[in-house]
Amino acid sequence: MTPPNNSSQETQEIIKKKTPSDFIFGKVIGEGSFSTVYLAKDVQTNKEFAIKVLEKAHIIREKKTEYVMREKEVLRILGNPCQYIVQLYSTFQDSSRLYFVLTYARNGDMCKHINLYKKFSFECTRYYTSELVLALEYLHSKNIIHRDLKPENILFDQNFHIIITDFGSAKIQEKNEEKSIETDKKRKNSFVGTAQFVSPEMLQECKSTKASDLWALGCIVFQMSSGQMPFTGGSEYLIFQKILKLEYKFPDGFNERVKDFVEKLLVIEPNKRLGVSDSTPYSEIRQHEMFHGIDFNNLGPPPKLS
Numbered sequence: 001m002t003p004p005n006n007s008s009q010e011t012q013e014i015i016k017k018k019t020p021s022d023f024i025f026g027k028v029i030g031e032g033s034f035s036t037v038y039l040a041k042d043v044q045t046n047k048e049f050a051i052k053v054l055e056k057a058h059i060i061r062e063k064k065t066e067y068v069m070r071e072k073e074v075l076r077i078l079g080n081p082c083q084y085i086v087q088l089y090s091t092f093q094d095s096s097r098l099y100f101v102l103t104y105a106r107n108g109d110m111c112k113h114i115n116l117y118k119k120f121s122f123e124c125t126r127y128y129t130s131e132l133v134l135a136l137e138y139l140h141s142k143n144i145i146h147r148d149l150k151p152e153n154i155l156f157d158q159n160f161h162i163i164i165t166d167f168g169s170a171k172i173q174e175k176n177e178e179k180s181i182e183t184d185k186k187r188k189n190s191f192v193g194t195a196q197f198v199s200p201e202m203l204q205e206c207k208s209t210k211a212s213d214l215w216a217l218g219c220i221v222f223q224m225s226s227g228q229m230p231f232t233g234g235s236e237y238l239i240f241q242k243i244l245k246l247e248y249k250f251p252d253g254f255n256e257r258v259k260d261f262v263e264k265l266l267v268i269e270p271n272k273r274l275g276v277s278d279s280t281p282y283s284e285i286r287q288h289e290m291f292h293g294i295d296f297n298n299l300g301p302p303p304k305l306s
């Protein structure tokens with residue numbers, strides 16, 4: 001196919017790199033160890049964005065260049081927009097900083113809302129679990145493993161749909177890697193993630209696969225439904241011990257259908273987790289009794305948070 005000629009204004013805009021002066025920077029809406037996220041308005045369109053700003057010197061000093069490049073590459077692969085994944089609109093830099101222009105999620109992160117409501121109702125838990133399943137189906141179909149899924153990285157947009165963010169720890173799964181889980185134990189990834197949501201295989205072998213995101217999903221569903229994390233402790237070491245021993249308890253009154261779902265995800269052996277051996281990902285998850293009455297092709301609007 002012949003590429004369109006570049007004369008239209010639209011194409012010109014896509015090609016022209018933005019600069020910091022194309023935006024009015026507002027309040028800080030997020031802070032990480034290597035970045036600050038600002039609410040910003042495009043001067044020309046008035047559209048709001050979240051701009052992640054990274055200090056070059058800090059990244060180089062802390063040897064995090066690889067992670068920053070990986071995040072950009074992953075977001076570029078995910079460029080074909082998925083409703084539930086943060087979108088990268090553009091990147092630019094000045095002499096000291098890198099800028100990632102991202103979807104602005106107006107309603108904050110899931111952690112804030114779980115704390116506000118203490119826990120989510122069954123209706124909310126299963127609705128947001130369904131959105132997470134669709135998001136993971138999409139990510140994993142692109143061979144991307146998030147590796148740091150947790151309520152802080154699940155944002156809500158203006159209509160209270162989820163937007164998964166922070167791909168700084170993500171990994172692009174290489175061809176054949178999926179099939180070699182059992183055989184190639186020598187190839188290790190460096191440790192990434194957050195203690196409470198990290199999978200046993202990451203702790204034992206420093207290895208993560210798509211199944212590691214499903215472990216994190218189990219932890220998140222537990223937290224939505226109860227307001228508590230399944231694995232907690234006074235130190236990272238103590239949390240890790242509990243994860244490796246699968247030592248967690250459902251609080252009294254925990255919904256039975258959600259309990260069964262969580263138990264099928266929080267399984268030490270990655271290959272035995274619900275959905276992992278699906279020929280069509282994640283049909284086994286979709287068929288779980290927790291989702292009876294949910295149409296995955298049309299989830300409809302979210303229930304009011306409660």
Ligand code: ADE
Pocket residue numbers: 029030037050086102103104105106108155165
């Ligand atoms: N905090 C971090 N990233 C954000 C985003 N994309 N939208 C809103 N708040 C954020």
